[in-house]
Amino acid sequence: xxKTNTGSNLRADxxxxxxxxxxxxxxxxQANSDICFSVRKGEIHALLGENGSGKSTLMNILSGIYQxxxxxxxxxxQQVFFRSPRDSIKRGIGMIHQHFKLVEHMTALENIIAGTGxxxxxxxxxxxxxxxxxxxxxxxxxxxxxLVSDMSVGEKQAVEILKxxxxxxxxxxxxxxxxxxxxxxxxxxxxxxxxMREQGKAVVFISHKLNEVREMSDRITVLHKGRTVATVDTAxxxxxxxxxxxxxxxxxxxxxxxRVVSDGVCLRVExxxxxxxxxxxxLDEVSFELNHGEILGVAGLAGSxxxxxxxxxxxxxxxxxxxxxxxxxxxxxxxxREIISLGISMSFIPEDRLGxxxxxxMDIADNIMLKDYAFHKGPMLQRRIARKKADNIVKQLDxxxxxxxxxxxxxxxxxxxxxILGREINLNPKLLITAYAVRGLDIxxxxxxxxxxxxxxxxxxxxxxxxEDLDVxxxxxxxxxxxxxxxxxxxxxxxxxxxxxxxxxxTGLTYHxxxxxxxxxxxxxxxxxxxxxx
Amino acid sequence: xxxxxxxxxxxxTPKAVAIRVGAVIIAIAFSGLIILLxxxxxxxxFEAMIKGSLGxxxxxxxxxxxxxxxxxxxxxxxVAFSMKFWNIxxxxxxxxxxxxxxxxxxxxxxxxxxxxxxxxxxxxxIAGGAFWAVIPGFFRAFSRTNETLFTLMLNYVAIxxxxxxxxxxxxxxxxxxxxxxxxxxxxxxxxKLFGIHIGWIVALILVVMVHLFLRYSKLGYEIRVxxxxxxxxxxxxxxxxxxxxxxxxxxxxxxGLAGMLKLTGVSWTLSExxxxxxxxxxxxxxxxxxxxxxVMIITSLLFAVMEQGSMAMEISVxxxxxxxxxxxGLILFAALSSDLFIRYRVVAERKSSAAxxxxxxxxxxxxxxxxxxx
Numbered sequence: 046x047x048k049t050n051t052g053s054n055l056r057a058d059x060x061x062x063x064x065x066x067x068x069x070x071x072x073x074x075q076a077n078s079d080i081c082f083s084v085r086k087g088e089i090h091a092l093l094g095e096n097g098s099g100k101s102t103l104m105n106i107l108s109g110i111y112q113x114x115x116x117x118x119x120x121x122x123q124q125v126f127f128r129s130p131r132d133s134i135k136r137g138i139g140m141i142h143q144h145f146k147l148v149e150h151m152t153a154l155e156n157i158i159a160g161t162g163x164x165x166x167x168x169x170x171x172x173x174x175x176x177x178x179x180x181x182x183x184x185x186x187x188x189x190x191x192l193v194s195d196m197s198v199g200e201k202q203a204v205e206i207l208k209x210x211x212x213x214x215x216x217x218x219x220x221x222x223x224x225x226x227x228x229x230x231x232x233x234x235x236x237x238x239x240x241m242r243e244q245g246k247a248v249v250f251i252s253h254k255l256n257e258v259r260e261m262s263d264r265i266t267v268l269h270k271g272r273t274v275a276t277v278d279t280a281x282x283x284x285x286x287x288x289x290x291x292x293x294x295x296x297x298x299x300x301x302x303x304r305v306v307s308d309g310v311c312l313r314v315e316x317x318x319x320x321x322x323x324x325x326x327x328l329d330e331v332s333f334e335l336n337h338g339e340i341l342g343v344a345g346l347a348g349s350x351x352x353x354x355x356x357x358x359x360x361x362x363x364x365x366x367x368x369x370x371x372x373x374x375x376x377x378x379x380x381x382r383e384i385i386s387l388g389i390s391m392s393f394i395p396e397d398r399l400g401x402x403x404x405x406x407m408d409i410a411d412n413i414m415l416k417d418y419a420f421h422k423g424p425m426l427q428r429r430i431a432r433k434k435a436d437n438i439v440k441q442l443d444x445x446x447x448x449x450x451x452x453x454x455x456x457x458x459x460x461x462x463x464x465i466l467g468r469e470i471n472l473n474p475k476l477l478i479t480a481y482a483v484r485g486l487d488i489x490x491x492x493x494x495x496x497x498x499x500x501x502x503x504x505x506x507x508x509x510x511x512x513e514d515l516d517v518x519x520x521x522x523x524x525x526x527x528x529x530x531x532x533x534x535x536x537x538x539x540x541x542x543x544x545x546x547x548x549x550x551x552t553g554l555t556y557h558x559x560x561x562x563x564x565x566x567x568x569x570x571x572x573x574x575x576x577x578x579x
Numbered sequence: 580x581x582x583x584x585x586x587x588x589x590x591x592t593p594k595a596v597a598i599r600v601g602a603v604i605i606a607i608a609f610s611g612l613i614i615l616l617x618x619x620x621x622x623x624x625f626e627a628m629i630k631g632s633l634g635x636x637x638x639x640x641x642x643x644x645x646x647x648x649x650x651x652x653x654x655x656x657x658v659a660f661s662m663k664f665w666n667i668x669x670x671x672x673x674x675x676x677x678x679x680x681x682x683x684x685x686x687x688x689x690x691x692x693x694x695x696x697x698x699x700x701x702x703x704x705i706a707g708g709a710f711w712a713v714i715p716g717f718f719r720a721f722s723r724t725n726e727t728l729f730t731l732m733l734n735y736v737a738i739x740x741x742x743x744x745x746x747x748x749x750x751x752x753x754x755x756x757x758x759x760x761x762x763x764x765x766x767x768x769x770x771k772l773f774g775i776h777i778g779w780i781v782a783l784i785l786v787v788m789v790h791l792f793l794r795y796s797k798l799g800y801e802i803r804v805x806x807x808x809x810x811x812x813x814x815x816x817x818x819x820x821x822x823x824x825x826x827x828x829x830x831x832x833x834x835g836l837a838g839m840l841k842l843t844g845v846s847w848t849l850s851e852x853x854x855x856x857x858x859x860x861x862x863x864x865x866x867x868x869x870x871x872x873x874v875m876i877i878t879s880l881l882f883a884v885m886e887q888g889s890m891a892m893e894i895s896v897x898x899x900x901x902x903x904x905x906x907x908g909l910i911l912f913a914a915l916s917s918d919l920f921i922r923y924r925v926v927a928e929r930k931s932s933a934a935x936x937x938x939x940x941x942x943x944x945x946x947x948x949x950x951x952x953x
Binding site for chain 2: 380403418421
C-alpha cells in the first residue's frame with residue numbers, strides 16, 4: 046500500500062468484514078470448514094447456499110453468538126474476537142433477523158431506544174430527532190409513536206432496521222428479509238437497501254430467492270456443505286450457473302404444472318365465517334370451489350386467515366356461519382377424526398415446524414401412525430404396520446435419518462417437513478391441504494415437495510396449497526385465491542395473473558381494481574427513479 | 580475462566596442411567612454427612628438401615644410389604660404423568676379408595692367367601708380412587724383448571740373426611756367410646772403367600788399391564804400424545820377431553836387399588852393415617868424411574884428400604900427415624916438436578932462468556948476443545 050493514500054482511501058480498500066479460514070464444528074458435524082467471506086464497504090453482498098450449507102453458522106459467528114474453532118475475523122482491518130452479541134454490536138455489526146425481535150406492546154420509538162440508554166432517564170426528545178434523521182436518510186417511513194402491534198410486517202421490519210442503525214451499525218446482515226413481505230413491500234425494502242449502499246454501509250443479504258439476489262446484490266458468495274464455493278460478481282453469472290454452484294450440479298429450475306382433466310368439484314366452501322373468542326372475524330364470508338386434479342394456491346400476508354381456513358376444514362375450529370361441502374356432504378360439525386376418515390388430510394407447517402402435526406419427542410414410526418393408528422384393529426397398536434409404512438416413507442422421500450426410531454425433533458427442518466407431508470400423502474387423501482410446505486427449505490428440497498404435490502394432483506387429488514413465495518404460487522398452482530384480513534379478494538387463473546396484481550390483492554384490492562392500479566404503480570416507480578437521479 | 584452450560588447431543592441410555600444412579604449415591608453420601616454432623620457414625624447408621632430392612636427374612640417381608648403400595652401408586656401416577664397431568668393427589672385417592680373399600684366390606688354378609696369379598700372390596704376401592712381423581716380431571720378437561728393444586732387440596736379433604744367418619748358417622752359402638760372405625764371382617768383380609776400378603780403378586784401383574792398399556796395400546800399412545808401437545812392430539816383426531824378423563828380415571832383407579840391393598844393386607848381398619856405419606860413418596864418412585872413401569876420395582880424397593888430401615892436405625896443407633904425423610908428429600912433433589920447434567924454439559928472456557936442459543940435442538944455446541952485443555 047503506497048504512502049500517498051489518504052485515510053479515507055485506505056478505509057475504502059480495507060474490507061468492512063473479512064472472515065478467513067473460519068471453522069466450526071457441532072459435535073460430529075462440521076458446519077463451517079475453512080470459509081472465507083469478505084464484504085466491502087458500500088456493497089450489497091449476497092450469501093447463498095442450501096439449508097445446512099453453513100450460512101446461519103457463519104452469520105452467528107459474525108454476530109458473536111458462536112465462537113469459531115479456527116480462523117480470524119477482521120472488521121475494517123482490525124482483528125476482533127467476539128465473545129457475545131454485545132461485542133459484535135459495539136463493532137457496528139447489526140443483525141436483522143427473519144423473526145423480528147420487537148416488543149409488540151411498545152411504540153416504535155420505545156423499541157428503537159430500548160437498551161441504549163446510559164442514564165436512568167430516557168431522552169426521548171433527542172432520540173426522536175435522531176430517528177427522524179435516520180428515517181430521512183434511508184427513506185423509511187416510520188411513525189415513532191405507533192404501537193408495533195398495530196404495524197404491518199413491512200413496517201415492523203423497518204423498525205427493526207432503524208433499531209439496528211440507531212445503535213450505530215454500519216455493517217448490516219439481513220437474514221431472509223423478503224420472506225414475509227408483499228412485492229410492494231419488497232420494493233420498498235430494496236430502496237432502503239440501495240440507500241444503505243449509497244451511504245457506504247456494508248450489507249449482507251441472505252435469501253433463497255435467486256431473482257432477488259440477482260437484482261439487488263453486487264457480489265455473491267456461495268456456500269456448499271460448509272465450504273466457500275466461490276465469490277463472484279453478480280453480473281457475471283446466469284441464474285442457472287448460480288444454482289449449479291449452490292447445489293453442486295445442474296438443476297432444472299422450472300416448476301412443472303401438468304394439466305389434468307378434472308372430474309368434478311371436491312370441496313365447496315360457502316360464506317364461511319369464523320370468529321375468535323373476542324368476536325373478531327378471522328374468516329369473513331369465504332367462498333370457493335376446489336376441483337379434483339387441481340392445485341388451488343392461497344396467497345396472503347401472514348395472518349390473513351390461512352391458518353383458520355385450514356383448521357376449519359380439518360374440523361379443528363367451528364365456524365360461526367357458512368358451509369363446507371366435501372363431495373356434496375356438509376362436513377361442518379364433524380369431528381376431526383370423522384373428517385380424516387373421509388379422506389381429508391391436512392399438513393400444516395407452523396413457524397416452529399413442531400407445534401402441530403408432529404409429536405416432537407416421539408420417533409418417526411410413532412409419528413407416522415399419528416393419523417391412522419385409530420383405524421388399527423383392536424385396542425392395541427399394530428406397530429408392525431406403522432414400521433413398514435415409516436420405512437417406505439423414509440425411502441420414498443429420501444428422508445435423511447439414522448433410522449425410523451430416531452426422534453423427530455432431532456431431524457433437520459426439511460426432513461421434518463417431509464415426514465409430515467409423507468404421512469399425509471400416505472393416507473391416500475382425496476383432499477390434501479398443505480400450508481407452508483416449503484417454509485425454510487432450499488431449492489432442492491422444495492422441488493422434491495413440488496413434485497410430490499404434482500403427483501398427487503395427477504392422481505386426481507384436490508390440493509389446497511397455502512404458500513408464501515408468490516413466484517412459486519404462480520408457477521405451481523392452477524388457480525390462485527388471494528386473501529386479505531379474512532376475506533377473499535379474488536380467485537384468478539395462475540397462468541394469467543401477474544405477481545404485482547396478487548401483491549395488491551393481498552393488501553385488499555379486488556382483481557379488477559388491480560388491473561388499473563398496476564399501471565399507475567409502475568408509473569410511480571418510473572417517476573421515483575427520475576427523482577433518485579436528481 | 581468462565582463456566583457455562585452447553586447443550587449435549589444425544590445421551591445414550593446407559594449414560595443417563597449412570598448419571599441418575601450417581602445422583603442417588605451422591606445424595607446418600609450427603610445424608611451421611613448430615614448424620615455425621617448429628618454426632619452419629621454414618622456407616623453404622625446405614626448398616627443398621629440395611630440390616631433392619633434386608634438383613635433378615637422378617638425385614639425383607641416388611642420391606643416388600645411397604646414397597647407394594649408404593650409401586651402400585653407409582654404405576655397409577657405414571658399414567659397421569661405421561662399425559663402431563665400432575666397428579667399429586669395420590670394420598671387422597673388412596674384414602675378415598677380405602678373408604679369405599681371399607682364401606683363395601685362392612686356391607687357384606689358375614690358368611691361371604693373371601694374369594695368373593697376381596698374382589699368386591701377391590702372394585703369399590705378402585706371406584707373410590709378413580710372418583711377422587713376424575714374430579715380434578717373433569718375440571719382440567721373442561722375448564723383447564725390447574726390440576727396440581729386441585730389434586731393436592733383433595734388429599735386433605737379425603738383425610739379430614741376420614742376423621743369425620745371415624746369420630747362420627749362410622750364410629751365403632753363396640754370400641755367403648757374410643758373413636759375408631761370397626762375393623763374389617765375376616766373375609767376381607769388378604770391371604771398371604773411366602774409370608775407377604777398377595778398384593779405383591781397383584782403389583783407385579785400391574786407392572787406388566789401398565790407397561791403394555793402405555794407403550795402398546797391405542798389409549799396409551801393417545802395419553803402420550805396428549806401429554807406432548809394437546810394441539811397435536813386435537814389435530815390427529817384425538818378427543819382430548821375424553822383422554823384426560825379416561826387417563827385420570829385409570830390413574831386414580833390404580834391408586835385406589837393400592838388403598839385396598841393397604842386396608843385389607845396391612846391395617847385391617849380404616850383411619851386417616853392409612854396413606855402414611857405413600858401418595859407423596861410414590862411421586863418420587865415414579866419420577867426417579869422416569870415413568871418406566873419396570874424400573875419402578877427398583878425405585879419402590881429403594882424407598883421401602885429407607886422407610887423400613889429407618890425404624891431399625893432409630894432403635895439400634897439412636898438416629899431419629901425422620902432422618903430417612905431427609906435422605907428421601909436429598910435423593911429427589913439430586914434426581915431432579917441430575918436431569919440438568921443429562922441434558923447439558925458444563926464447559927469451562929477461557930474466553931467465551933456467551934450464552935449459547937441454538938436455533939434448533941439438533942444444533943448443539945460441542946465442547947470447546949482448546950478452551951477445555953488449557
